[in-house]
Amino acid sequence: MIADKIRAAFDETSQRRTRPRRLIAERLIELAASGADFTVDDLWQELRQEEPRLGRATVYRSVEMLVNMNLLDRIEFADGTHHYRVCGGSHHHHLTCTRCHRVVEVDACLPADQFSAIARKTDFSIEGHSLTLFGRCSECREH
Incomplete structure (x- = not known):
């Protein structure tokens, strides 16, 4: 369960269980349940209402x-901005509307043999990748 993974991540990396860390973890768990994406500034402003010194x-x-x-995904947009989303860990990519x-x-992803070919051609040992897709959703195409 993603809630347990988020709480465990905070426990593993933090010596103290402070109120701000608990607030951040609990809000991220709520965002995971709703599937909403967010910016760091949005999250910070929201949490400051409960913890002004955060x-x-x-x-x-x-x-x-x-x-x-790998508990949060950074979602890149065509305009260079990005949001975050709790996705749950299975390998996937994102398609974002430019509007x-x-x-x-x-x-969807590249086949493994293409990664191998790229590694051989460039003499790199590929450790990971991100695939960013942009387009217009059906609603925005109608306008």
């Missing part, structure tokens, strides 16, 4: 920790 850096570090642990920023998870 620093932006604390929220940013927490989000980055969860991205590095309304709607996000759809897609189960």
Whole structure:
């Protein structure tokens, strides 16, 4: 369950169970349940209403920790901005609307032999990848 994984991630990386860390974890669990995406600033502003002294850096570090642990996905948009989303860990990529920023998870990737060919051609050892897809959703195409 993603809620347990998020709580465990905070326990593994934090010596103390502080109120700000608990608030961040619980809000991320709520966002995971709703499937909503967010920015660090949105999350920070929302949490500051409950914990006025909460620093932006604390929220940013927490989000980055969860991205590095593959519990949060960073979703890139065509305009260079990005949001975050709790996706749950299975391998997938995102398709984003260039107009309304709607996000759809897609189960598409390059075949493994293409990664092998790229590695041989470039003399790199590929450790990971991200595939970013952009387009216009059906609603935005109608306008």
